[in-house]
Amino acid sequence: MALPAARQSWRDRTLHGREATRIHDGDSLARHWRGVHRYSRPTLLIVALACATTLMVNAAPEERRARTAAHSTVPREVRALWVTRTSLVSPADVARVVRDAQRYGFNTLLVQVRGRGDAYFNESIEPRAESLAAQPTAFDPLEELIAAAHPLGLEVHAWISVNLAASATTLPTSRTHVVHAHPEWLMVPRALVATLGPIDPHRPEYVQRLAQWTRAHNRTVEGLFVSPIPVAAAAYTSEVVADLVRRYAVDGVHLDYIRYPNAEFDYSPAALDAFRAEMLPTLETETRTRLDTRREVAATAYADAFPDRWAAFRRARLTSLVEQLAGSVRTLRPNVLVSAAVIPDPREASDHRLQEWTVWLASGLVNVVCPMMYTSSAQRFAAQADLIREAAGAAVWAGIGAWQLSPAETVRRIDAARARRFAGVALFSYDSLAARRQAFLATVDRQAFQAATGGAPGSR
Known part of the structure; x- marks a missing residue:
């Protein structure tokens, strides 16, 4: 439920499945999870607001977890269900999600309340989701879902699409959307450096050309992304x-x-400007002069001259964004759990997505990772699970691509996760199961959840 609090601030089915074709196995050495400690770099505004609201907002989750602990000395297995924004567009949809989750043995809902730089909750900094246009403005999907879920013992986690900000197929109509308000923050592929470099980002053709290129490469690029590199962009997302x-x-x-x-x-x-600024203090005058001369005809001069540092710089800026987001959350409410959906293979994640999630976990920036292990092969799933166990330990919710599996195959994935003592599982997704949802979830509940607890339907 929404909580009364001070409000000062600026006023997004998902493409997870596509990841299945780009996630590979690999041999990779990664750091083991070494526990959790808190990171925060709060702004003065966040600190001031936190003092007024932290105790009130924290109460419900803490009390619920305390009740769980009182009845069992064994940590509760997380049984999570991803719920995309398409199931949040009416009060009836919200009620159905909660009812089915409770009925079929889940205890955690990962609810997509920021899908593409928009909001499925009220009075947000960002524009209200266009798919809510048919509903009264008083309809608040997140508030209604929390109000229905918490009395049933269901946890609600706000699923945030962080860098993916818009579809390239249909651009947002609101002029306050980040894509239109701050096009200078949008990530640009190397292939468009020469094309977009001379264009003012605030001219309409800048976003139009970027969207056109992205549509032509939609098998590998999901949409328009906001960069973690500009300081102002990271502050906005935080x-x-x-x-x-x-x-x-x-x-x-x-x-x-x-x-x-x-x-x-x-x-x-x-x-590119930010990388140059970081490199300049480390370079001899002669090198700076040579690269700046080269930069007049090739904007990528510094990145080309120092490819390893360029990759490390981009990884570090993404990690810094994770640190800022986690810090904002924990400053306000220290007991809110921070999780991240990640590419399963740590090397693939680091080298090709510049996502160093093993560092995030080892440093305590996130409490748990949710590797998107979306494969129809049981052998590949097992290999990924072994790799992840080595890299992350038990702080894992195994992400299972249920949409492409039978109920029996899904149960076997859950068993494989349990065999590796992962903290839980997450099924993708409630929405993608479509017409077979009821029978599918009932079978998973009976064969995986009830079988583990010896309980009645929906027992946790």
Whole structure:
């Protein structure tokens, strides 16, 4: 439910399935999870608002977890269900999600309340989702879902698409949307450096050409991404998340699409300028002069001259964004859990998406990772699970691509996750199961959830 709080701030079916074709196995050495500690770099505004709201907002999740602990000395297995924004567009949809989750044995809902730089909750910094246009403005999907879920013992985690900000097929209509308000923050592929470099980002053709290129490459690039590199862009995203956590009694924040589309991004003018500024103090005058001369005809001069540092710079800026987001959450409500949906293979994630999630976990920036293990092969799933166990330990919710599996195959994936002592599982997704949803979830509940607890339907 929404919580009364001070409000000061600026006023997005998903493409997870596509990841299945780009996630590979690999041999990779990664750091083990070494526990959790808190990171925060709060702004003065966040600190001031936190003092007024933290105790009130924290109460419900803490009490619920305390009741769980009192009845069992064994940590509760997380049985999560991803719920995309298409199931949040009416009160009836929201009620159905909660009813089915409770009926079929789930205890955690990962609810997509920021799909593409928009909001499925009220009075957000960002524009209200266009798919809610048919509903009264008083309809607040997140508030209604929390109000229905919490009395049933269901946790609600706000699923945030972090860097993916818009579809390239249908651009947002609101002029306050980040894509239109701050096109200078959008990631640019290397292939468009020469084309977009001379164009003012605020001219309409800048976004139009970027969207046109993205549509032509939609098998590998999901949409328009906001870069983690500009300081103002990171601050904006952090405030979006802080505003949500400040006002709603969510149990967790689930970070998704917190990555680069691939290693050919971000070559925007802002990103290239930031890298140059970071490199200058480390260079001899002669080197600076030579590179600046080269930069007059090739904007990528510094990135080309120092490819390893360029990759490390982009990884570090993404990690810094994770740190800012987690810090904003924990400053306001220290007990809210922070999770991240990640590419399963740590090497693939680091090299090709510049997503160093093993560092995030080892440093305590996130409490748990949710590797998107979307494969129809049981052998491949097992290999991925072994790799992830080595890299992350138990702080894992195994992401299972249920839409492409039978109920029996899904149960076997859950068993494989349990065999590796992962903290839980997450099924993708409630929406993608479509017409077979009821029978599918009933079978999973009976064969995986009830079988593990010896309980009645829906027992946790």
